Amino acid sequence: MRGLTMPFSNGFLWGGAVAAHQLEGGWDCGGKGPSIMDVTTAGDVNTRRRFTGEVLPGENYPNHEAIDFYHRFREDIALMAEMGFKCFRTSIAWSRIFPEGDELVPNEEGLKFYDELFDECLAHDIEPVVTLSHFEMPLGLVNKYGGWRNRKLIDLFTRFATVCFERYRDKVTYWMTFNEINNQADYNNDFALLVDSGIVAEPGENREKAMYQAAHYELVASAKAVMIGHAINPNFQIGCMIAMCPVYPATCKPEDILMAHKAMEHRYYYADVHALGTYPPNIIALWDRKGYDIDVTAEDLMLLQEGTVDYIGFSYYMSFATQWREENAHFEFDETADLVKNPFVKASDWGWQIDPVGLRYALNWFTDRYGLPLFIVENGFGAYDKKEADGSVHDPYRVDYLRAHIEQMKLAVEEDGVDLMGYTPWGCIDLVSAGTGEMEKRYGFIYVDKDNQGNGTLERSRKDSFAWYQKVIATNGEDL
Ligand code: BGP
Numbered sequence: 480m481r482g483l484t485m486p487f488s489n490g491f492l493w494g495g496a497v498a499a500h501q502l503e504g505g506w507d508c509g510g511k512g513p514s515i516m517d518v519t520t521a522g523d524v525n526t527r528r529r530f531t532g533e534v535l536p537g538e539n540y541p542n543h544e545a546i547d548f549y550h551r552f553r554e555d556i557a558l559m560a561e562m563g564f565k566c567f568r569t570s571i572a573w574s575r576i577f578p579e580g581d582e583l584v585p586n587e588e589g590l591k592f593y594d595e596l597f598d599e600c601l602a603h604d605i606e607p608v609v610t611l612s613h614f615e616m617p618l619g620l621v622n623k624y625g626g627w628r629n630r631k632l633i634d635l636f637t638r639f640a641t642v643c644f645e646r647y648r649d650k651v652t653y654w655m656t657f658n659e660i661n662n663q664a665d666y667n668n669d670f671a672l673l674v675d676s677g678i679v680a681e682p683g684e685n686r687e688k689a690m691y692q693a694a695h696y697e698l699v700a701s702a703k704a705v706m707i708g709h710a711i712n713p714n715f716q717i718g719c720m721i722a723m724c725p726v727y728p729a730t731c732k733p734e735d736i737l738m739a740h741k742a743m744e745h746r747y748y749y750a751d752v753h754a755l756g757t758y759p760p761n762i763i764a765l766w767d768r769k770g771y772d773i774d775v776t777a778e779d780l781m782l783l784q785e786g787t788v789d790y791i792g793f794s795y796y797m798s799f800a801t802q803w804r805e806e807n808a809h810f811e812f813d814e815t816a817d818l819v820k821n822p823f824v825k826a827s828d829w830g831w832q833i834d835p836v837g838l839r840y841a842l843n844w845f846t847d848r849y850g851l852p853l854f855i856v857e858n859g860f861g862a863y864d865k866k867e868a869d870g871s872v873h874d875p876y877r878v879d880y881l882r883a884h885i886e887q888m889k890l891a892v893e894e895d896g897v898d899l900m901g902y903t904p905w906g907c908i909d910l911v912s913a914g915t916g917e918m919e920k921r922y923g924f925i926y927v928d929k930d931n932q933g934n935g936t937l938e939r940s941r942k943d944s945f946a947w948y949q950k951v952i953a954t955n956g957e958d959l
Contacts, residue, residue: 486892486956492606492900493952494566495559495907495924496857498613498658500542502910503572505549509588512578514615515673516542521916521931524829527670528916530679532618539933541911541918546927547937548908552596554939555908558925560603562945563952567605568856568903569596570613570658573639580617581624581635585642593643597650607651608856608903610720611640611704613658614674614913626677627693630774633700640704644711652716654708655792655856656701659722661749665814666690670914688771691762698752699779702786718790718854719753723841726812729802729819734810738803742812754791754849756784768809790900791845794857795884798824798837829861829920835883842891842899852898858884859905861912861920864942872926872942881948882959889956904948908939924948 500516507513515530521539522528531538548555559567573580575589597607616626624631640656663675666686672678676693680686701719708715726746728739744761751759757780766773800821801812824834838858845853860880864872881904891897906922909929914920918929924945929935950958 486889487899489955490565491955492566492608492653492854492903493956494564494568494605494608494901494903495562496568496608496903496905497548497907497910498610498615498913499570499572499575500545500613500615500911501906501913502546502548502908504543504545504547506540506543508549509575509592510578510586511572511589512574512580513618514572514574515618515621515677516615518618519673519916523915523917523931524920527668527914530669530673532679539916541916541933544933545911546909546929549592551937551939553599555925556596556599556603556605558939558941559907560605562907562924562949564603564605564907565952566608566653566901566903567600568608568610570610570615571643572615573612574615574617574619576642577617577635577639579619579623581619590642590646593647594650597647601650606653607647608653608655608901609643609647609651610655610658611643612636612656616677621677621679626679627696628676628678628689630696633696633703636697636700637703637707640700641707641711644704644708644715648712652712652714653854654715654717655720656704656717656788657697658720659794660694660697660701660719660753661746662722663690663694664746664749664812667813667815674913687769688773691766691771691773694749695773695775695779698749699782701753701788702756702782705786705788706782716789718792719750719788720792720794720856721747721750721753723747723793723795723845725798725837725840725844727798727800727821729800729821732803734803735801738801738807738810738812738817741810742799742801742817745812750791750845750849752783753788754851756787788851790852790854791849792854792856793841793845794905795838795841795855796858796905797826797831798834798840799832827861828863829915831861833860833880835887838884839887839891839895842888842897843895846895846897852900854900855888855902857903857905859922861906861922863919864909864921864926866926866928866940870940872940874942874944877922877942877944878947881944885951885956885959
């Protein structure tokens with residue numbers, strides 16, 4: 480039994496998280512093929528990025544070089560080790576392994592890169608935590624197959640997953656299948672649909688239906704991957720990855736309460752399928768009401784039941800609030816139309832509402848619903864940092880954010896009995912923002928000298944938060 484003064488177990492996975500396309504660079508090195516992110520431009524604080532489908536001259540593609548982790552990972556892993564990381568969450572770039580996505584034979588040079596990376600982690604006693612698909616499917620799969628609209632993707636993904644599981648069976652124990660699979664619940668958003676499903680919506684296409692179909696194929700592919708992974712190594716822990724933004728009702732008006740409930744169903748049914756192995760009745764009812772004939776076979780349903788996940792990985796940055804609109808007869812949640820500002824919380828420069836208590840709420844919500852171990856695989860504060868003349872970066876706002884969230888995490892474990900496996904703050908080293916493509920939306924403990932235009936030496940340095948997080952890990956979360 481854990482004592483009350485020690486909320487986190489000895490094996491608690493303190494670490495940090497990144498994703499291949501946001502830090503590796505080397506976009507055409509080592510036989511890698513282009514991914515969807517390699518043909519997506521930078522945006523800015525107000526805009527999402529734009530998919531151009533090919534590399535156009537004169538455009539800024541921030542992922543091409545990113546922070547050049549591909550060539551500098553040894554130096555970076557040494558810094559993570561200095562902070563005391565127990566684990567490091569990254570992803571495998573699918574198009575390093577299968578450059579076009581549908582080859583029969585994987586690219587050995589790509590596989591070798593991850594061998595070296597994982598070996599480097601293990602040499603420092605850092606456990607790699609690996610996401611198979613993090614926003615960057617091979618572009619070839621979008622061009623040839625229409626992305627996850629196509630059932631063939633299930634086999635292509637499981638081929639990729641099998642190769643990774645077999646190759647790294649003795650190096651990696653913790654896996655996740657699809658990063659933030661539920662972002663596509665916001666299907667009117669081009670970027671969300673692209674990065675989750677590789678869908679570039681055609682004019683007049685029913686985006687909602689396309690999303691449900693694509694997500695179904697992904698959920699089946701994930702279930703198959705879980706089964707394959709467990710057969711390859713029964714010790715594998717294979718989780719899903721959910722973007723958790725709890726949706727609160729703006730008031731206690733009954734319709735607002737119901738609206739928030741419906742919004743939660745809409746955003747998180749993906750987790751139900753991953754964890755419980757079945758579709759909740761509200762989704763089936765919605766498909767019926769709208770006449771959506773989704774391709775779901777009896778075999779699919781069996782696979783979903785057999786391939787449920789071992790744990791719930793999730794990101795938590797912010798909470799949402801919603802209010803019912805009278806014209807919304809079916810209580811359908813639309814992230815553009817139905818979000819309202821929460822007057823009780825502050826927001827970051829990018830408008831992300833800062834709500835540490837929401838993390839405790841999320842931990843409780845997942846636990847009550849699924850009873851599975853939880854892993855907070857992203858959390859963090861994107862902010863503008865200023866490098867002083869002497870090279871230091873003072874980022875007390877980042878420490879404040881993380882401290883407040885860890886405090887809530889502690890309460891969830893101590894007072895609510897949540898089974899928490901680990902905590903990996905996002906962007907532990909500055910990297911390219913997924914949403915905007917900016918470098919200057921920084922999350923790191925490690926500063927990287929590069930700006931939004933791509934200028935800078937790429938030199939790494941320690942921010943104030945570096946020493947703070949080092950202390951947090953050394954004291955197993957006691958000294959915040
Ligand atoms: C999550 C993604 C990450 C990431 C993070 C921060 O949605 O899984 O890839 O980047 O959010 O978002 P952003 O980079 O847009 O600030």
